[in-house]
Amino acid sequence: MTTTAARTSHREPATGVINRIQARVPEMSGTMRKIATFLLEHPQAPLEGSIGDLAKASGTSAATVTRFCRLIGYSGYASFRVSIATEAGRTSARETWTTDIGRAFGPDDPAPEVLSTLMNAHIRSLQETASVMDLPLMKEISRRIAHCTHVDIYGVGGSAVLAGELQARLYRIGINSHHWSEVHSGLTSAAIQNADCVAIGISNTGRTKETVQMLRQAQRAGALTVAISNNPTSALVETADLQIITSVYERFLQPDDLSAKHVQLMVLDLLYLLIAQEDFERTTTNLATSALAVSAHRQPNRSPRTSAERSGAGPGTRRKKETR
Template structure:
């Protein structure tokens, strides 16, 4: 099997924006691909060009440049340029793309190189996700979850484990929560939600059909629907009321990149903490009660075992 791999960009490239462009290219039309190719070849051009000048250089209209910016996750040309400038600022502080940013590794790379590459990719995923989080939206979702009658979480395949983890956390602090990965059961639950319910759909690509169907059904039933995805232009995001967008820096040999899941787990963890803050007294009481309930099923530490053995002597 022959695999086509793009040549790694030089150090001066704006890596975050470049990754966004490359990740959306399979979905782009011919004119959008023309802009993408121009920007990949001239990554610093927007730093010095107005939107009109960039449009002229790439052979499109200014309105098309604006649409392109929206496709890759920006509201317009200005925030696109701001992010680009930030990326270039970060790039100048690095010794090299290869050692500090990471790359798709090869069969002859040493174990330390593979470790460093993977670590940098996962770290960058978390940093880029943190950069694009809308805290006001997160707090709005957290408040809705805290006062909800029920929370449904939909995730299929690899996203199912994230749904299960979030379900367990919310349930432990007193939020009635169910996670669904099987579409028939999920649709049944989604159909009986209402205005006092919240439904979360988790999908890295935002194109998992079962998750889209379950989230849409919950929306039709009146629930507040929330998409968690790496793709702001996906059908899942289009089907939701609110969206939490995550980021994945690199794709390696994994069929389902774990760095993307770490970005999603990061926002779910943050959302959980915001929910916990909404009713802190209830949260602490529930956590304490559940910890006490499972304590007898945990083996004591060595120090604890020694103290229990020694206690009769002291009596």
């Protein structure tokens, strides 16, 4: 994107950035909220001025602006500004914040409108997460998992379902793994991990105490710890050695954001595929062996019935004996 294009006044707001700001507002200090309030009212301001200009306009300092950028998941003002420019260029004029995603569901909304709003939120959550994905880091985590002796996966509530999904996939391709949602069992397992193990904590908010406790215990035992969360400043993320940050584009029904599981499942799917690549021969052998083991328990495919058979006149159908 050129500088001229970035400064064009008709650009749509950087909605992915706005979503991050809104998600972090409840935990911001008074000074940080000044910046947040200003940016929510003037989302294009960073494209038209320097860090000093933003600090002056929001009544803060350049150092505070830098801390603000880090709070919402960017390394500094430069990467924050680039993200806004990218989002502004990506958003089309007909897909505005107000009409598509800047509203909650109402009790009288027609079903097509609910579906459209929900689809927009899910798609944008996936796009935003993909755009900030650290792929070299994902490859490194995948390599460590593929060659470790054991993987512990921690998740409570809705995240327990995702932990179970990842464990089942890893186990099927030959990775020794267990998932834990009950804290006593999870702490017991975490305590016996070592430097050859990997422990993964999954929490959308990053504030689930049990998940944080289990991941910390695994870290104390020597395991490599990985956090998967939508909150880059959470206790879970701060605890882990490595972090995978997702982005939920809209918050419809608190506390369980509808887009969160879709985004986290995409991250887990990517991890699974990258791990599978590390030892492709082992992966394909295990998948084929496990598929064969359960094949006898699956119904064979039925051949489609003809219209005559559906009407009762096909092969095997008894006809009444004609009388004369």
